[in-house]
Amino acid sequence: MITLSLCMIVKNEEAVLARCLSSVKEVMDEIIIVDTGSQDSTVEIARQFTDKVYSFPWVDDFSAARNFSFSKAAMQYLFWMDADDILLPQDRENLFSLKETLDPSIDLVMMKYHVAFDGQGNPVFSYYRERMLRRAKQYRWQGAIHEAITPEGNILYSEIALTHRKIGAGDPDRNLRIFEKMIKEGKKLVPRENYYYGRELYYHGQYQQAAYILSRYLDTPGGWIENQITACQDLANCYYHLGKPQQALDSLLRSFSFDTPRAEICCDIGKHFFQQEKYAQAAFWYETAAKRPKEERNGGFIQPDCYGYLPYLQLCLCYYRLGDLSLAKEYNEKAAQCKPADPAVIYNRNFFSSLDLEK
Template sequence: MNTISLCMIVKNEEAQLADCLSSVEGIADEIIIADTGSTDSTKKIASGFTDKIFDFPWVDDFSAARNFSFSKATMDYILWLDADDVLLPEDREKLKKLKEEMDPSVDAVMMKYNIAFDKSGAVTFSYFRERLSRRDRQFLWREPVHEYLATGGTMIHTDIAVTHRKQKVSSSDRNLTIYRRILDGGGELTPRGLYYYARELKDHAQYAEAIRYFSLFLDGGKGWVEDNIAACNELGDCYHRENRRQEQLMALTRAFSYDTPRAETCCALGYAWKEKGDFKRAVFWFRLASMLERPENSLGFTREDCWGFIPCIELAVCLDKLGQTQIAEQYNEMAGRLKPEDPSVLHNRAYFQSLKTAEQPEGQKA
């Protein structure tokens, strides 16, 4: 049977580390903890699970820290997690089975990363990450921020998911500061660096500067196709926030030059026309989103609701505005099958019922 080293980098994670480490019980044959400067009880908590705890001075480089943790592994495969990640019971059992049955010629395993959820717990945002890799291939992490493991060889996709359970909302400008230190020091950002720097700028509401760097990334022509598509969507949102409507539409439609339309882009276009009150055009884009086939094993960011719920619920609203009430109600029921207790579905259902009641002759009303 394959053996697994869990390698992690941590700092001040006392609130969530135990949950993370407990969730890999029966999977990790060894646990490697690289601590980058904790001042709380993180290392004490970690010591309850492993004696392989190492100090690594923080050097503003996530890849350097992760590569250090990987260098301490001794098992066949390396699994990585962050302290606010967990394996839910179903996924833990799937990973145990994979560990037992996986062909040792596999070099890397892609797993889903579920990072955002609605009030009912349904996943709303996810993407795939390179989670498990063969130690003897000595794959390295790259990029100081928003790092990635540069894998190759035989790779497999699985439906095993890692669940992100962030317990506190961070407004830290740490990542932004790292990027700016690189630029201020005369360094250059890779295409991936330009993309993620632009995302950091957008997250900090610096929309004009974000527009500049998203544009530099796209115009450079060296980005990964999924990042190109996502950058068009993010650029469109930046233009929207800057009230630059025509440029918003141009940015969004640019995404179609990279691959077949994605539901995320079509929904954004639908919202753009709905906001203007052009419900006919909004219907076109939401309807297209509802008909799209999701790319198989796409490694890009996926907003799950765009591939089902949002098109249906928005078509219910927009078609009603156009006087097509019967079809609008049908779309609302389609949305309801996806999210039965969603407040919008319930509100619309009551609205459509009120219309029917109003149409009944006075003597037939309940």
């Protein structure tokens, strides 16, 4: 059986740290906590779970702190989490099993990361992250913000998932502030940093500047395909906010130059035409979305609802607007197969029943 070191960086996480560590402590052979300047009871809570609690001065660089946490580990594999993550019981059992069966030649294990959920708690937005790493490979984090480790070596993709359960808003301006500091200090942002900088500008409502940065990112070689496709979506949203729907559509279509059409993009294009009341065109794109395979993407973002439920629900609306009540009902029932208790599905079913009663 392989051994695991949990390596975490924390700051002012008293609201969530015990929840996180309680969910994972039984499966870890060692817990490393690196505090970057907490002013609450984070450190005291951490010491209830481990005596390996270290202090690291915050220098506006997440990679520096994470690499420090890795340097303190002694087990065969390194496992990282954020304080607002949890390991659900079934995933914990699966991780126990993985410890017992993992081929020690595996260098890196990619695991799912669930970050958004529907009203029933089902994941609606997930992606893979480099989660468990063989210590002997000496992997290094890179990037001051949205830090990452380049997956390389003998890689295993696992269905084990971590669940992100954030409490509170945190500091919404932190990342943008760090990017602006880097730029002021004359640092040239690499493509990945430009991508995330553009996204931060978009989140802060600076749509004109965000569009400029995202466009420049897409024009620069060296970007990761998954980021390029998501950048097309973000750029489209900037143009919608700027009142430029045609440029928004052009941005979505541009994603096809990077890879085959994704259901997420097809749904966005369907929404574009639906909002323009071009229901036949909207239906074409929602039907295309429903037919796209949901492929694992080496860390790319996946919105599961776009591969069935959402296009079916929107096709119900499209065909109702087009006057095809039978097909509208059929697509609502297809959406019901994906989410039987969904309020929208139930509302539509009741609405169609009321129409039948009026006949």
